[in-house]
Amino acid sequence: MTFFDFVTGITIGTIGGAFVTTQIEGFYILLSPVILAILVVLTGYLTLKSTPARKLIEGEPLVIIQNGKIYEKNMKKLRYNLDDLMMQLREQGVFDLSEVEFAILETDGKLSVLKKSQYQPVKPRDLNINTRYVGLSSEIIRDGQIVEQNLKQNNLTHEWLYNELAKQNIKNIRNIVLATLSTDGNLYIDVKNDNHSYIQEIEDDDSMI
Template sequence: MTFFDFVTGIIIGTIGGAYVTMEVEGYYVLISPIVLTLFVVALGYLSLKSIPARKLIEGEPLVMVQNGKIYEKNMSKIRYNQDDLMMQLREKGVFDLSEVEFAILEPHGQLSVLKKSQYLAATPKDLNISTNYKGVSSEIIRDGSIVEQNLKQNSLTHEWLYNELSAKSIKNIRDVFLATLSTDGNLYVDLQEDDPEYIQETEDDDSVI
């Protein structure tokens, strides 16, 4: 959330509270939302056209770690402490600060992290391995109904779909919760009401002391 979003939220909350408590009466009830809308549009346009205004309204990225060294000056500038840094690094899958080359705190509060080259995962390109194209999968069945447009875009027929379902021992299309087609032609199918018997707990048991 940027400072601009924060201020806008406060204004909306104030206006909403005034409506609820009936502190605003008469034509002010109509003027307030109009003024707020014009204010938001004007600031949005200003931030789009002016770089200094954009920095003032939306903020700008701040370097927290540079060349493996923590930049304490920027941290103190926004009251950002070591716990905040380590928490956001862990959220990015980084548990060792020595692996970090750059860490930049974005205006919306997220931390962008670049690991040192020796800690980056090897890619097929690094190993000179050719790969097949992989794009976004298409929804073919949703809640027991065929998504006709996606079926047509993939140049597929109902006969092909029913054969695929039959090969997976699915007799009724209404039993399908979701079916997606990957770019390599594989059909993934999830059935209605087939939740796993055991659900992995993610919270601590309050009864255990």
């Protein structure tokens, strides 16, 4: 959320809250948030078409760290202090400034960090290891209903689906909460009222208090 979005949301919320909590006759007061919302939409369209307007309204990202050195000038522009910088670096898993090549503060207040090459995790291509494609799974059944569109997109038939369900001793589709098909052809199925032999508890034991 940019500063402009934040201010707009607070303004609309304040107007709505004032209408609910104060005795005001007539609903004309609600015209102001409607008009404001329309102006926000128009402003969004303007920023989409005009780069100068986008920079003026939404701002632009600024470099905070370059080549491992903090750029104090940009920090002063944004009134961005070292405590904020260190906190957001830790959120990115960086606890040592010497590991950072670039850090850019985005318009929504988030910090994008690029580590130096020697501190980046090893990737399969660095070791010349071939990898297979992993895409998004397709929902085949959701809440007991077949998702026909996804079935057709994967060139599958109802006969295939029923055969796969029969292999897992599932006779009624309505008992299925979710069934997804991975890109490698594996069908994951979750049914209602699973009989779990053990459920991991993460709550604190009251007896220890």
